[in-house]
Amino acid sequence: MKPMRIAYLCADRGIPIVGPTGSSTHVLEFVRALTERGHEVVVFAADPGQSSADLPCRVIPIAADPVLNEVRLALGKQYRQAPGEPTPRASEVFSLLVNQSARLELERAGDFDLIYERLSLWSVAGLQAAREWRIPLFVEVNAPLSKQQQTYRDLELADVAEAVERIVLTEADRILVTSDALIDYVHERGASRRDARVLPCGVSRSMFADLEKRKAVDPEHFVLGFLGSLKPWHGIDLLVDAFSALRERSPAYRLLVVGDGPLRAYIELVCRRRGLAEFVELAGAVSHEQVPDYLARMDAGLAPYPPLETFYFSPLKIWEYAAAGVPIVASRSGEIPEFFEHKKAALLHAPGSVTKIVRHVERLRTEPGLGARLARRARRVAKERTWDRLAARFEDIAAKTLAGETD
Template identity: 25%
Template sequence: MERKRYAIFSAQFLPHIGGVEFYTDNLARELARRGHEVVVVASAMPDAPEYEVTESGVEVFRLPSFQLIGGRMPVPRRNGSFRRMLNEVSSRSYDGILVNTRFYLHSLVGLKMAKRLGLCPVLCEHGSAYLTFGNALLDKAVVAYEHMITALVKRYSPDAYAVSGKGIAWLHTFGIQAKGLLSNSIDADAFVAQASSRDFRAELGVARDALLVSFVGRLAPEKGVASLLEAMSVLEKEGVAALLVMAGDGPLRGMVEQCGLENVKFVGPLDRGDVAALQLQADAFCLPSRSEGFSTALLEAASCGVAPVATDVGGVREIVADDSCGIVLANASPDSIAQALRLLASDRTYTRQCAKRCAARVRDRFSWAHTADAFIEACERARR
């Protein structure tokens, strides 16, 4: 097989935790495993080196940046170090350049470099709705910003793709016609194998007959955290045997810690091994988000044999194809969430069937080998 070189621009990358970060890391790993040379260009962050070579052989350049909005919006800091590092990256030839997401200024850096090197960049959309920060005025400004920066992105005429069908439809909002899917995926066996020995049921005193519901993700308004807590309050008053274990961090952490509900346990941010252990012990996973690209947390939960309950956003319908695989909520209201969890708690046979079918679907359809094949084809198509 011919050895090729690819660059992946991702505004945020590990050790920062998020879906796009894991997507970039896993795609880079798969390409490197096949013998290709991979360069990841990300934004600098505290306690991360500006340059490193990962254990899988992937080179990572972290360009100087300003971390705005609590680190959610990195902005390139165009100083001498920035220019030096970018010159090093752009001094090489590439067989393809991938730019993850269109709404970061960092993305424009990747698009501009591709144009300078005479390449048509591949742009991958990871969202399916406008960014939201839970603040009406800020969210209104974000809408205007997204349209402005997307207009700049379109000047570089990238070949556009998305991680989900919803993402492809979302690009139409900006007058962009996508060429196909570059789906989020998972190495299910590897994820399950890394599970720690932590016993959450024993640690938290979960009753044997209780439905253990997991939530793993950013504790932010767009994730439906408030509605989920309200739904658990309803179930607690009804005496439904269900317990919610919430893992993560974010601006609503205080709300979770102080909710005062006996059927909600907060375990803070977890490492990958503990996340896998939690999902292997859970009966259901709840994701009542207002917006998702293609949830990594949902893929992880499904691969562990957990029945999913999620809103119809991002790639949810591609994982939960019908009600034999889980429950897709009509909306993220507390009543909808409570109704779904009430059903799973009362019909454990149905819960187990959903978990089994969804796990089989994820393992069959969402592998990094498939995504890497699609990416390589996208790069070859862009060069024609």
């Protein structure tokens, strides 16, 4: 297709464009895949993240206006729950004000063929620009944002967040959800199901390891790995409980956790109380370029999701385990069993089952050939979900939308 000029808007201040989070990886790798296919992408970001010479495109900050930041500081002082502790309202009001500077930066950057926005709680600038310029607005939805914020975090201006979410989703030309489960969510928010398409998470080709070079499994030193953010919905408590149970069975087990988040302190505390601290390595947040080195040390990769009312994830960790040749032990949740068949490409368990996690990991430790066989099959599956393939799928959707066709 003809190369497009795309404005990519990420107004979420919790997602650095260059950073160690899975969300950062998603944004940057998808943008990289688009630019490698000949499109010009300009990213407008609330948090550009770390400086990097490896950026595939120009990144324009939208939350750096000094006057708005003075307002943010003033709001932080005004709204306090306790001395020195601002309420969420200060951040929420500031994020609404960022729409002004986002709109100005979009205007300055010139003409675009379409706007691609990662849905954030307070952003309407993409919709405003698309309406004025009469170009399509594509909105990517990765989570039930307002619902998630109210459940797991603080949200004071909930009615405003829901109103923003509803109008953006209703007015978007195309909604790109990362899983089938999110189609129901955007429909509840007023969007038409016929405007929604599934465009899941992918995996970078740089993640694919040479399986012949992977270290052989040592039953006397077995590294259990976890890659991802340390948040409640990722089953961090289950991870720690499973590791505790495995240590009771064998002193061979070690735990390697790659990622950071609010439950890091929980892991440290529980492992210290149970006498496990010396057998646990918390690597913290690492750059995406460092991830393959950590994956190479893992003998099993865990994704121990708990029972959730709605499983909306497209788990990046699963695809990166698969690409790197790390045998997968995961919950039978969402899209996971659809792509990674139990006992053929992964070992799957009912969400929340520590007993089954322990049993499956023990099998991998005591049957080295099993892990190698599962890893080979999973790797073949992962080759079908690379970012360049997903960029090609987006191209097809965009071309038909720009031509006024349906798909």
